[in-house]
């Protein structure tokens with residue numbers, strides 16, 4: 001039996017690589033639903049290739065345009081739009097697995113709705129767990145929905161933990177490439193350009209996560225993501241900079257053994273693992289040859305220059321709505337930087353400022369999370385008026 005897959009965020013970096021995997025393993029997988037934002041070019045090609053049952057786009061105009069573009073396709077395809085459209089794709093009856101590959105808090109509601117339908121979640125959208133980790137993990141337990149991490153570090157940890165007890169974990173060691181500006185000091189970060197920030201040394205990814213990687217906020221988000229996925233306290237989650245991105249993360253056990261997962265920096269490995277789990281299937285991508293790498297390096301993160309990592313540890317430890325504010329402030333600040341409306345170094349200032357203005361709510365409801373996310377965005381965009 002083929003696994004039936006719905007992809008939300010199908011036109012992005014994770015989404016398109018998910019389709020690549022389906023194409024290579026057509027005997028294992030079938031796509032039944034696609035959701036995208038505005039990229040009709042890629043979406044149309046995907047529809048023609050995989051012939052899904054349902055497709056979602058960002059708004060009604062795009063839905064009309066898409067209908068026109070694919071009117072020659074004989075098979076009935078339902079076209080939906082907006083947040084209702086995303087939810088419809090995430091909850092389609094036919095799907096066994098939902099790949100959450102949209103960027104940002106936009107992923108929260110569809111992920112929750114898919115969980116409530118008991119779907120297996122291949123989770124790429126880390127912002128969902130950062131903003132609502134407690135709520136999402138409790139729902140997953142309640143509805144017996146498995147969450148399989150796609151994020152490379154979390155896939156690595158998940159793989160290292162197979163057959164192990166979380167109780168015997170001494171620490172989780174998340175590896176970080178260090179991003180586009182590794183080795184630079186504050187003074188050198190003044191005036192850096194968007195093009196420079198988007199120049200990730202190892203991974204080719206969407207714009208938002210690439211900037212997060214450059215500020216080290218990506219690693220901060222991943223610390224919180226690991227806390228919720230694996231139920232490990234923050235004191236036991238460490239970050240080490242590993243510029244080659246060959247070791248994707250490690251787990252240290254109480255007997256001092258460390259288990260690591262290695263591979264070339266290629267997201268098709270963790271995406272495929274999540275889709276095929278609990279099986280492993282063949283991957284025809286280039287293989288890791290350690291003799292060609294020759295050396296693996298490790299160093300401590302420069303937390304004075306790149307303060308977002310510490311900000312995330314603090315917000316995670318405070319809990320409640322602190323990570324909601326941090327995440328929303330980061331999303332807005334990264335967008336402003338990408339639009340060249342603020343400097344790179346302002347990203348961390350904006351996040352700190354918003355956290356200082358917020359009175360944390362512990363054990364927030366979904367409505368409170370959404371309200372706080374909204375409040376944060378408005379505060380930044382209106383200058384706090």
Ligand SMILES: NC(=O)C1=CN([C@@H]2O[C@H](COP(=O)(O)OP(=O)(O)OC[C@H]3O[C@@H](n4cnc5c(N)ncnc54)[C@H](OP(=O)(O)O)[C@@H]3O)[C@@H](O)[C@H]2O)C=CC1
Nearest residue numbers: 009011012013014036037038039102103124125126205206
């Ligand atoms: N890229 C990577 O290698 C990794 C990514 N992740 C995480 O995975 C997630 C996706 O990242 P990535 O693939 O890089 O991001 P991209 O920016 O490449 O893709 C984002 C996707 O979200 C869609 N989208 C954006 N806005 C909307 C909207 N309003 N409605 C519906 N869909 C929307 C985009 O559609 P469109 O383009 O059509 O507008 C696109 O399909 C992020 O949370 C990221 O942190 C985690 C690990 C690695």
Ligand SMILES: CC(=O)[C@@H](O)[C@H](O)COP(=O)(O)O
Nearest residue numbers: 151152176177178179213218
């Ligand atoms: C591929 C992936 O999982 C990214 O999240 C990656 O980890 C980004 O790299 P760094 O944040 O380590 O630079």
Ligand SMILES: [Mn+2]
Nearest residue numbers: 151152153222
């Ligand atoms: Mn990652």
